[in-house]
Amino acid sequence: MPANDHxxxxxxxxxxxxxxxxxxxxxDQVFGWRxxxxxxxxxxxxxxxxxxxxxxxxxxLLFLRHRTTVMPHRAASHLITGGPFRLSRNPIYLxxxxxxxxxxxxxxxxxxxxxxxxxxxxxxxxxxAAEEAFHARRFGADWEAFRTRTRRWL
Numbered sequence: 001m002p003a004n005d006h007x008x009x010x011x012x013x014x015x016x017x018x019x020x021x022x023x024x025x026x027x028d029q030v031f032g033w034r035x036x037x038x039x040x041x042x043x044x045x046x047x048x049x050x051x052x053x054x055x056x057x058x059x060x061l062l063f064l065r066h067r068t069t070v071m072p073h074r075a076a077s078h079l080i081t082g083g084p085f086r087l088s089r090n091p092i093y094l095x096x097x098x099x100x101x102x103x104x105x106x107x108x109x110x111x112x113x114x115x116x117x118x119x120x121x122x123x124x125x126x127x128x129a130a131e132e133a134f135h136a137r138r139f140g141a142d143w144e145a146f147r148t149r150t151r152r153w154l
Contacts (some may be wrong), residue, residue, distance in 0.1 A: 009072040009127050017100045020115035027082040027111030035108040045106035052098035059084050059091045079139045080144050117136050
């Protein structure tokens, strides 16, 4: 593998979600969108926020323990397949999606909810696809075995 081989991720995933949240908020402001005012939105947002933060922290700690990069545009030195990676090939991106959803619900934002779909599409088709192409080159048969037994999202 060439020394300069890395995933060709153009936009950091947190910025994609932040952009989606800002666009969604803007749409709410322009069109006056708001979810119906009912109490369960805040409870549901909290119910999503807690596991999302726990999943994110657990995954980041695994990256630290394995001494590999968490940056999607840099070459991973280790293929992590344990912990939350047993359930999802992308637990950090799953936690970002849950955080996006929690934010939208807590603010009763129709625009943020609507923006989540295109953000997830870009994440799936561009960010994750670039990372997975790199992992196939870098980790070969180990990657294929992991890819076969573990879903992309859940």
